[in-house]
Amino acid sequence: MIALVDCNSFYASCEKVFRPDLRDKPVVVLSNNDGCVVAMSKEAKKLGIARGATYFEVKKELEAAGVIAFSSNYTLYDNLSNRVMRVLKDYCQDVEVYSIDEAFMVLEGTHDELLMMAKDIRSKILQWIGIPVSVGIAKTKTLAKVANKQAKKSKDGVCYPREEEWSSILEDTQVGDIWGVGYRYEKRLINLNIKTAADFIKLEDTWVKKQMTINGLRTLWELRGRPSITWEDGPPSKQGIISSKGFGNLVKSLDELLEAGTDYAHTAVGKLRRQKSTCQIIQTYVSTNPFREQDAQYSNGCRRVLEHPTSYTPDIVGEVRNQIRYLFRPGFNYKRVSVFLTAIEQENRGQLDLFYKPDPRKAMIMDAVDRINLKNGYSLVHCSPKKPGHSWDMRRELLSPKYISLDEILVVKV
DNA sequence: TCTGGGGTCCTAGGACCC
DNA sequence: TCTGGGGTCCTAGGACCC
Numbered sequence: 010m011i012a013l014v015d016c017n018s019f020y021a022s023c024e025k026v027f028r029p030d031l032r033d034k035p036v037v038v039l040s041n042n043d044g045c046v047v048a049m050s051k052e053a054k055k056l057g058i059a060r061g062a063t064y065f066e067v068k069k070e071l072e073a074a075g076v077i078a079f080s081s082n083y084t085l086y087d088n089l090s091n092r093v094m095r096v097l098k099d100y101c102q103d104v105e106v107y108s109i110d111e112a113f114m115v116l117e118g119t120h121d122e123l124l125m126m127a128k129d130i131r132s133k134i135l136q137w138i139g140i141p142v143s144v145g146i147a148k149t150k151t152l153a154k155v156a157n158k159q160a161k162k163s164k165d166g167v168c169y170p171r172e173e174e175w176s177s178i179l180e181d182t183q184v185g186d187i188w189g190v191g192y193r194y195e196k197r198l199i200n201l202n203i204k205t206a207a208d209f210i211k212l213e214d215t216w217v218k219k220q221m222t223i224n225g226l227r228t229l230w231e232l233r234g235r236p237s238i239t240w241e242d243g244p245p246s247k248q249g250i251i252s253s254k255g256f257g258n259l260v261k262s263l264d265e266l267l268e269a270g271t272d273y274a275h276t277a278v279g280k281l282r283r284q285k286s287t288c289q290i291i292q293t294y295v296s297t298n299p300f301r302e303q304d305a306q307y308s309n310g311c312r313r314v315l316e317h318p319t320s321y322t323p324d325i326v327g328e329v330r331n332q333i334r335y336l337f338r339p340g341f342n343y344k345r346v347s348v349f350l351t352a353i354e355q356e357n358r359g360q361l362d363l364f365y366k367p368d369p370r371k372a373m374i375m376d377a378v379d380r381i382n383l384k385n386g387y388s389l390v391h392c393s394p395k396k397p398g399h400s401w402d403m404r405r406e407l408l409s410p411k412y413i414s415l416d417e418i419l420v421v422k423v
Numbered sequence: 424t425c426t427g428g429g430g431t432c433c434t435a436g437g438a439c440c441c
Numbered sequence: 442t443c444t445g446g447g448g449t450c451c452t453a454g455g456a457c458c459c
Contacts, residue, residue, distance in 0.1 A: 040427035047427070065425040081427090108459045191457050222433050224457075251429060258424095300426055404425085
């Protein structure tokens with residue numbers, strides 16, 4: 010059987026772990042630059058705040074309702090996520106970490122045994138880490154997702170339906186809540202009077218394949234109990250790496266745009282080398298803020314195919330800086346720069362070139378840099394001085410401490 | 424004043440080859 | 442000048458996920 014373990018209101022729950030005073034309080038977490046509400050505790054959900062609401066528009070309302078807001082603290086969420094996943098791996102070898110807050114597991118045993126195990130997983134993660142999770146168990150991934158939704162509604166946070174219970178559960182599942190049915194397919198299906206998962210599984214294979222491609226067909230089969238979505242053993246290497254963030258404040262000068270671009274390129278190559286890959290295509294985009302109607306708008310991008318694949322930071326940073334110089338036009342208020350690396354291949358696996366010998370010193374330098382940064386913090390050795398206080402830095406006015414790092418750890422007086 | 428940041432996969436159509 | 446059958450590669454666009 011397949012279990013889906015999903016953390017409840019993950020980011021909001023993380024913020025509560027080191028703040029017992031917030032246990033029953035409504036908490037929301039904001040996106041980058043404190044832009045939108047991206048996560049809500051169950052108390053905040055009850056207040057009817059829309060996910061994706063823009064913070065500056067709902068700020069007063071949130072304050073009036075006693076909601077506590079946080080800027081997103083990814084260092085903390087990553088750390089707690091890893092701890093949750095480590096507990097899951099104690100239960101079975103086959104854990105597929107699907108996202109920061111959920112994982113699939115393959116479990117074996119009788120109905121009662123698995124139910125016990127699910128409850129045990131739940132209470133252990135709550136006690137050891139402080140994060141509430143829900144567990145759904147079923148024959149396929151898609152059904153496990155459905156069961157997980159039921160688990161969230163139940164008292165004990167666990168749901169493992171028996172065969173005869175499925176038909177009523179599928180009737181109870183809105184078509185838009187099916188994993189793989191997004192809001193566009195949802196609209197089309199509802200127009201055709203297909204409102205629930207129970208309606209959906211009655212459709213013909215050929216019709217679903219034609220309307221919703223092979224992926225829709227897989228979803229259909231999975232809902233009927235036939236496993237059709239593959240199991241991923243490890244995280245697949247990325248085929249494209251993006252580093253893109255809106256600026257905290259608008260940027261006017263080429264120098265600042267270059268600084269930001271250098272920083273993002275540095276981040277992107279870091280991800281590239283961590284997965285032991287090289288890239289051969291580099292794309293850079295710049296744009297103004299489309300929401301500021303009073304501003305003249307400009308957005309542009311360019312790309313270059315390098316002669317040889319690389320993961321050498323100075324090569325990539327240099328190319329990104331050239332592209333930004335090419336794209337820059339004076340007189341605009343820039344909001345964003347994005348760096349995109351593609352044509353990614355595993356190191357030493359790419360097409361060889363008879364006349365090209367890579368410089369071995371580059372690999373040695375990067376190896377040394379990565380080792381230094383791993384020990385001393387990730388931007389100690391950087392391509393440009395990383396002084397704080399850039400106008401383009403992310404706005405994070407409501408950031409919680411990094412409780413998990415030694416210099417910000419809580420002191421408990423007994 | 425202020426509006427997230429990542430990713431994946433599939434299909435159709437155009438350009439080209441024999 | 443027109444015709445058939447079998448391919449590849451690339452790009453744009455559309456759908457989805459967290």
